Amino acid sequence: MTHTILPSSSFSEMLHVLRRRSGLKQKDVAIAAGLDQSYFASFENGRRAPPSLEALHKILDAIEAGPEDRATLLHAAFWERSGHQLEQLLPQAQLESLREHLYQLVKKDQVGIELLSKLSSLPDEKLQLLVSVASWPSNALDIVSLFASLPPRELSLVTRVVAAAVRAEQSEEETM
Known part of the structure; x- marks a missing residue:
């Protein structure tokens, strides 16, 4: 069977x-x-x-x-660990889109798997950054995969820049 x-x-x-x-x-x-x-x-x-x-x-x-089963199980593990947090942040349609994008990312290559592994340990505030992925075009997955391959020092710099941009955006929204 x-x-x-x-x-x-x-x-x-x-x-x-x-x-x-x-x-x-x-x-x-x-x-x-x-x-x-x-x-x-x-x-x-x-x-x-x-x-x-x-x-x-x-x-x-x-x-x-095999690679496909590994990707599928890693995706499921991430989703069960983090999906409940995302459910509180996104409407159902965006949530399904994000789920599909993440699945495609993990299926794509080893870099995608490594990135998802890193994402699994993110705190809630950084997990919110994933929300924007749901609206990205599919070629944006290539860019995300590149981030996963950055050396720690450069990745840390990118993380700080993104966090500062998010704080600035949140601050702007609070003043409105």
């Missing part, structure tokens, strides 16, 4: 399908990933939020997930 995963499936559903597709038992994946079996099972059963990126990569290695 072929199991299909969809970008709209939950993280736990996708993980379950991928593990079953690999032919491994939960215990085997847990051992290969260096995790406790009950800890791994709690991700697959939806009792816990997705694991850390390090643990997730070990799980993906253990089940020998």
Whole structure:
């Protein structure tokens, strides 16, 4: 029986399908990933939020997930960790657009995966910057991918400039 995963499936559903597709038992994946079996099972059963990126990569290695499945599961993990925050910031149509843009970004290449990994650890105020991505044209994904490959010093500078611009915009809105 072929199991299909969809970008709209939950993280736990996708993980379950991928593990079953690999032919491994939960215990085997847990051992290969260096995790406790009950800890791994709690991700697959939806009792816990997705694991850390390090643990997730070990799980993906253990089940020998291909690039498309890796991208899909990483996207789902990000969305489950951060989606609730975005739901409070965006109307439904923009939320779906952002979700699709992020999925395409992760599917695009390793740089997209690295960027999404970095985004997963953003605090709420920086996560709000993602809201603007929903209205970007698709070629803007190339620009975003470039930011992920910047050395830390340059990325830090870009982050400070963007934060200053956001503060200025917020200040402008407050005075209106």
